[in-house]
Amino acid sequence: MSERRSAFGVRNYRELVAWQVSFALARRIYEITEAFPRNEMFGLTSQLRRAAVSIPSNLAEGAGRSTRKEFAHFVTMARGSLNEMETQVLLAKELGFVQGADDLALDIERLFALLNGLRNSLNAQRITQNDHG
Numbered sequence: 168m169s170e171r172r173s174a175f176g177v178r179n180y181r182e183l184v185a186w187q188v189s190f191a192l193a194r195r196i197y198e199i200t201e202a203f204p205r206n207e208m209f210g211l212t213s214q215l216r217r218a219a220v221s222i223p224s225n226l227a228e229g230a231g232r233s234t235r236k237e238f239a240h241f242v243t244m245a246r247g248s249l250n251e252m253e254t255q256v257l258l259a260k261e262l263g264f265v266q267g268a269d270d271l272a273l274d275i276e277r278l279f280a281l282l283n284g285l286r287n288s289l290n291a292q293r294i295t296q297n298d299h300g
Contacts, residue, residue, distance in 0.1 A: 180230035185281040186223050189245065192274055193219040196252070199271075203264050211264070215255045221248035222278070239289040246282045249275065 180186050196219035200212045222245045229241025253275050259265045 180227040183226060183230065183285070185242075185245075185278065185285050186226045186230075188274070188278050188281055189222040189226060189249075192278060193223055195271070195274070196256075199259075199265060199268060203259070207264070211255060211259055211262075215252060215259065218248050218252035218255060221245070222252070235289045235292055239286050242282055242286040242289065246279070246286070249278055249282065 193216075196215055200215055203212045225241045225245035225248065229238040229245070232238050232241065256265065256271060256275070260268075265271070
């Protein structure tokens with residue numbers, strides 16, 4: 168792999184803590200949905216997996232963009248996917264599909280905080296750059 172760094176100082180999107188946490192969360196969602204009823208394969212299982220995969224995918228795509236504004240946009244999209252995933256997890260719990268995953272809410276909250284911090288940092292850096300040239 169190349170040693171080039173993006174305009175954001177990241178050599179590789181995999182260095183982002185938010186990407187690492189979201190990737191681990193997506194993997195966990197896949198494991199949890201393995202136990203869902205088979206008749207949910209094309210329903211909630213598919214929706215949950217798609218939303219979970221979308222989060223690290225948006226971060227990876229955003230990190231490859233050329234401006235902080237574009238990257239911040241993809242972080243916002245990742246946050247939207249996280250909201251979608253959280254809603255689907257809540258529904259799955261209500262339907263009795265998820266047991267013993269109480270710490271999932273903590274993982275989701277941690278990821279919200281990481282995404283908000285990353286987005287705020289990108290926006291602050293963009294504003295500072297615009298102010299200074």
